[in-house]
Amino acid sequence: MTGWLSLPMQQLVIAPVLLPLVTAALLLLLGEQRRVAAVVLNLASTVAGLLLAAALLLWVDRQDAPAAFGIYLPGNWPVPMGIVLVADRLSALMMVLAGSAGLAALLFSLARWHRAGVHFHPLFQLQLMGLYGAFLTADLFNLFVFFEVLLAASYGLLMHGGGGHRVRAGLHYIAINLVASLLFLIGVALIYGVTGTLNMADIAQKLSQVPDSDRGLLGAGAAILSIAFLAKAAVWPLNFWLPPAYAAAGAPVSALFAILTKVGVYAVLRLWTLCFPASAGPWALFGGEVLVWGGLATLAFGALGMMASQRLDRLAGFSVIASSGTLLATIGFDSPALGAGALFYLASSTLAGCALFLLVELIERARQVELAPLADDDDHLPDFIDAEPRDDANLDDEEQVLIGRAIPAALAFLGLAFILCTLVVAGLPPLSGFIAKLAMLSALLAAPPGPAGAVAGQALFALLIVSGLLATTALLRVGVRHFWAPQNRPPPRLRVTECVPIALLLSGCLLLVVRGETALTYTRATADALHQPQLYIDAVFRARPVAERTAP
Template sequence: MTEGLNHLLVAPILLPLATAALMLLLGEGRRGLKAVTNVVSTALGLVIAVALLLDVAGRDAPAAFGIYLPGNWSVPFGIVLVADRLSALMVVLTGCVGLASLLYALARWQHAGVYFHVLFQLQLMGLYGAFLTADLFNLFVFFEVLLAASYGLLLHGGGGERVRAGLHYITINLVASLLFLIGVAVLYGVTGTLNMADIAQKLPAVPASDRGLLHAGAAILAIAFLAKAGLWPLNFWLPPAYAAASAPAAAVFAILTKVGVYAVLRLWTLCFPADAGASAGFGGGVLVWGGIATLVFGAVGMLASQQLARLAGYSVIASSGTLVATIGFDAPALSGGALFYLASSTLAGCALFLLVELLDRAREVEAGPQQVDDGNYALPAFFDAEPPPGTNLDDDEEALIGRAIPAALAFLGLTFTVWAMVTAGLPPLSGFVAKLTMLTALLDLRTPAAWTLFVLLILSGLFAAMSLMRVGMRHFWTTQDRPPPRLRVIETLPIAGLLAASLAMVLQAETALTYTRAAAEGLHAPDLYINAVMGAQPVPRAAGGAP
């Protein structure tokens, strides 16, 4: 990575931090100025993230790393920020989800609380930092930052349901954070370092007498990550919490579970590769079968859900289960498809949570007693008489000829159909490309676990299609007695933007898959990451001690 872009590595963290501080200085008023500042900062963060990704994507695998030492200390003693293909992808996804959720919130949700914009920026700071940091201590710090902000965003808007769900959410995450801290302490006691590359480098030298303690620390740390990722049976809190949150908060939460998945993927491939001796593949079976159980739980939950918000929450669980299961196979080809699926499912989850409120709003709008044409064009007078033979009739035996679909209803129907197809993995959209790539890779593994996941990926798609079809029928086939909902442009724009991003993944599927496969190959060749991080050197200090 070029020297200039190396310095940009810290920008996604400092930019939201500075923006949050500025908005705090503005006080409780000036919400219009805060909104503009928030949008500009979030959009600029996305631009920086895309620049990092393009720079990483344009380089060969051994050189596809950006390393930045904020304190200019030698590795592994100081803070290290690293951008490789995986972290760059996650940072871009964070920027996309963040910008879409923020634009949607400008319509009404920004007015539901005083500190929405501050909490939103702190949430982005925690997400960016978690994906870019290269040591466990700072990973813990950024986890706590994003979780603290998510507590406020979950409760944003008030209400008894949010408070109840928020208490469960806060409790499980506090317990997970405690386990995180214990696991980090155990690993530090065994290895004497918290830098992830340094830990991976020292693991083969851990004596046999400390190997059990090492595995115990790794297992405790994994429980913390998997609880945040929504792994069964640690995910009981997720559907009610995500369903209770406001639409923009839930949309941001679509990527929160992926932070846990990212941490497991990063540390497991780095510390327990096939050449790790006695620790090779430690916990791989748990990841595979735990992910499969989570996928089953999510798919059945989607089928049983009567509310669209809970259905969207279970779809997040199903996607997390799929990703966790693929990690445990330690297969680069499968991981490449899984990373493509990660991007597709994150965009779909964000869009579904934004659509939830709009679709529920459409169901809540009741026709007034004086309403005649149900929001459509009025029918000509000659239709008051008996319609001619062969005319299509509605349930009230009124002619359908000449009626137009309201623009709001058409938009909701089209976008819901597309995102339902993406979530279910139906062709020709990005969800289908991702699942087809994973299914092809599973066929080559030829193991009972691979065959099980192969079948479940197909069945989960069928369950998702059935569930979403039922929801679509309820929302779009029984609307004759309701006027169309009123949608603001600022509410439809982010959903359309996410749709455009998903379609771009399909149109550029070969390029996107090439990127994700290269990212997977880098993950399964941990020496590249270790050598890049451990080989980073501080900037030489000039005469007189100034750096």
């Protein structure tokens, strides 16, 4: 085993995968009759997984930037023969985001959603296992395995609660992901046939040794693999499945799904920076223009989709598409400064998207509650309405006194949470979305144009601003309809378990503002490490199996 970590830290690298796996097995043994025990076990495991991810993030952050790697060999086989798990700045960041989204979704589901169907808790843990494993694995085959684990769990979670609308949306979701998985296998097979390895670091090292006669096959394998990842990342035009699927799923499931498209983005970012850096000779920045223009098209499609959406749940789905397009476009520019801002944007948009999906159910539920007509007798009027208003009093559209009217706490919470989500998603000051977009815009002004040219840089600059304007308009329109327009409805009733996760997610966005410089320092170090792939390659190949102890 490598000496990069002390013995306790070595175990942390594998723990985020083993913990949900063991928990899912125990939850299956508990069955559906012991719901209280299942809730406690699921909650404890999810919190422990988030703490493990946070511990790994803190560890890599304390190392010399950007060379911070924790490596674990599960089968104790030498590299590149065996499985390798690698915890670096990027994987640790992604695991913390997955754990945060998972904890928020689970807390929200405890109000009622976990009882809407069977096997919710085991599927939830398997989903987390697939997410953590995909972020940690360092070889293509196990990346495929963890992709299938999280997708299989997501199929069950999407159908959780039943209903024809979920079945229809789920069929499209399953079909597109099965096709993407098939392309994944074909791409992996072609790459393995040419390079003779599945280890990502080994593939990156052997690219320059591929003979000219095999370069066509390698390019085809890389392109097919990229299509699989881009389909999972919801790139245009392969993202038609996302808005209906995310809108049909239950609120906690949709919130957890906010991180799923980021898995595809992560895979593209990891493999593209590792295998096709600017120093890769004939393979330098392979497919960079496709990433840039595909990302720009996806961003424009997501922004227009938000403007065209009349339903808040579909609007939230299009916001996920817009964030995915932003990230894919920034990857193709191959700029560490732009990448640092994009990683900050990744954290901010994921937390806000997750909170927005949870808010959708609460806001829509509030709209469905009708208020009984007010009695004609003044004695039955609510206390906040003056039966005989003064002539100089401020009146609303129904000629009821505005002065002294208290806003119900539940409505105030929903309104404030929606405003904060709007500010983050649209990138308006003073929240984390603005910091992220400002960092990206500053990098675009200072950085070279990249492989796609100056026109692409100008297009991204303009789209970042215009998409924010469109998102603001779309969300304000929804806000006016739900919170401002006169409606004859009582204040909504909210459960604490539904409010706490939303508050925690938005607190994370606020924390990114308060500790903005610290967070940007971390994302800069992460981007620097990604653009020095030799550090990753050297760290993986320095890992050694643990020597077996012989009896004296």
